[in-house]
Amino acid sequence: MALVIYNSLSRQKEVFTPIQPGRVHMYVCGPTVYHDAHLGHAKTYINFDTVVRYLRYRGYRVLYVQNITDVGHMLDSGEDRILKGSQREQMQPMQLTEYYTRRYLEDMDRLNVLRPDIQPRASGHITEMISWIQRLIEAGYAYEVNGSVYFSVAKDEDYGKLSGRQLEDSLSGTRVDVLDEKRDPADFALWKNAAPEHILHWPSPWGEGFPGWHIECTVMSTKYLGQPFDIHGGGVENKFPHHESEISQAESASGVPFANYWMHNGMLFIRGEEMHKSLGNFITLKQAFERWDPMMLRFFMLLSHYRGPIDFTEESIGAATRGLERLTNLWYSLIQRLPSAPEGEVDPEIAKLVETTTASVIASMDDDFNTPGAIAALFDMTREMNAIMADRDPSAGSLELVRTFMAGFMEDAIGLQLPSEDSGAGADKAGALVELLLETRRELRSAKQWALADEIRDKLTALGIELRDSPDGTTWKYV
RNA sequence: GGCGACGUAGCCAAGUGGACAAGGCAGGGGUCUGCAAAACCCCGAUCGUCGGUUCAAUUCCGACCGUCGCCUCCA
Missing domain, CATH: 3.40.50.620 (HUPs)
Structure with missing residues (x-):
């Protein structure tokens, strides 16, 4: 090759x-x-x-x-x-x-x-x-x-x-x-x-x-x-x-x-x-940075092959935004699961997934820097990884394998900076306050006080903090 | 006028001489959830037109149509 x-x-x-x-x-x-x-x-x-x-x-x-x-x-x-x-x-x-x-x-x-x-x-x-x-x-x-x-x-x-x-x-x-x-x-x-x-x-x-x-x-x-x-x-x-x-x-x-x-x-x-x-x-x-996130602009550029032209329109940029979110959502899932992930063997399906994805992105990039092809492979991996995580609770080592791959390829090889690992995890004071609110909301929810719980969620959303409830608890991130 | 590039689903966009033409967004239907979000599953293309080469072309060749760039010290 x-x-x-x-x-x-x-x-x-x-x-x-x-x-x-x-x-x-x-x-x-x-x-x-x-x-x-x-x-x-x-x-x-x-x-x-x-x-x-x-x-x-x-x-x-x-x-x-x-x-x-x-x-x-x-x-x-x-x-x-x-x-x-x-x-x-x-x-x-x-x-x-x-x-x-x-x-x-x-x-x-x-x-x-x-x-x-x-x-x-x-x-x-x-x-x-x-x-x-x-x-x-x-x-x-x-x-x-x-x-x-x-x-x-x-x-x-x-x-x-x-x-x-x-x-x-x-x-x-x-x-x-x-x-x-x-x-x-x-x-x-x-x-x-x-x-x-x-x-x-x-x-x-x-x-x-x-x-x-x-x-x-x-x-x-x-x-x-x-x-x-x-x-x-x-x-x-x-x-x-x-x-x-x-x-x-x-x-x-x-x-x-x-x-x-x-x-x-x-x-x-x-x-x-x-x-x-x-x-x-x-x-x-x-001017562009006032409206669009720089990483999103970069992602948008990489979504087309470098030799081709790009038409910058409102629609195409919007589609790119949601596409990048899909990738960063996986990243959030990984870093949020890692601290509480079980010890144990590496999940063979995940090991295989990382292996084939690595081979696939390299094959694409080796072919005249085909970034759209490589990104398509990342989407494939994202879908399969999400499915695995919905099905079971993979070991920390398995999650780390994916995290390392994403950091190595996305950040180093194509320059897509992923959100820092402590965002959404409550490392700063604002984060601690959010955690406090989430604790209150958790109690409201267990008391089935839906109206009040939803109001907290809506108001946080308005402040740019997005909540996501799951059976394991509530996670959040800045958007 | 000369040189060159490109025309793939509603939009964006890879790719290949032959067995199902990636992926994303949007849309429709489901699953999960108190609701929402996220996520997962299912659904979409006679690959600009017309010829030619070939057992076989979206993929190679030619013509045509269309869009664009360069020939202007624009990245």
Whole structure:
């Protein structure tokens, strides 16, 4: 059984073979930090976080690098987004990028996205970018015009191998305004001459300027991961021109392959439309967290395969909420039963169940990180485990087997944080008060004072505390 | 115009050249319970359309229809 990854370069699934056995060097394009992260960022970084987590779960040592883009890149309008943002927020450019970098990391933390091992900033790698550009010029792949440097696409026979595009293809019908200083309209900027009013600029052999967009990823990935490295990830929307250009720059300068496996994840839509400020459907994560639990959002993202698109609608998110509850209900049942569970042998049926579920989730995840398949196996296990617990009182060892599996797979491998084990068990003062009320209610119930007992339950429910009566007593949890 | 992806039950969503096409949500019927909640059991699909390859296709190939992305420094 081997891990298989869909490689965008070959357009097929391939058995994953890392360059160094047992180690994975992986890079994912990071955000441009000029405003708050949105739901689209959540999908992308949850998708790749899950890849990293699963690889580690499978025993690989992963070195994960993700950049922060904090240098100004020019928009078509001639404006620079970071510059624009700093005017909007009345901040210095580097203050602005620092501010949004921190907010981005906060959001990712809440989504249980592990921080990359190295998070290099573009502004800290200008020197390396300049050297790389010089190498390209020396090798004849780039040329300077008026203080700007362009990559000559025609010089690279392989240009287009990732996106499957021929050079001529993109010429007609494109809305790109062709800069006449380029030799070929398809050429892209490695370095741009900065106009005097442009605040973000650095000295270079070609005068004051700032780097082109693609070069930073080429430079920072290879600096920390070597060349070639194993996996390069990013959103499909960046396949062309960004990733295509990264490859071209990297391989032209050195003659060495850039990255062995390219992974692209699908986009997120809001009610069928791409998120756009102009469409008024732009949802930042800060806004989303006010309405939806971050773990639920993560679960929602994992319910679809990473390569496919996701349509974010009220209905689909609601269905995901109740699905996750089903899983966490099992978790609650386990931790509430454990303290009073009988000693004894491990229940053979439960041992078998954990074994087949483990095999099943690994088989799914090994097949190009099929999280929906793995989650389906978790639901299967949940149903069977609930049935077993309704039928008999399994030993503590049996319950612990399931608990350990859930913690290991759900929390570590796919990053779904389960409720902490003391919630609902009365570890805090509020919990002790709830226990007190439950004691009173128990007495009311044994006296068949239903009206009063139900009133306590209803009022607790209104406070976000859900009761559940069973023959063995009443359990409760925060919802 | 070029390149690419996708179309599976009311909704979401896996998957396979052949013996019953996962799973979740919603819905219906039951069991349990003082009631509720949770849980368990039962109920649902000629896999976009039309051709082709094959003993056999939802799965492979082609055409068409539809939706979407990229070619605009959007994750």
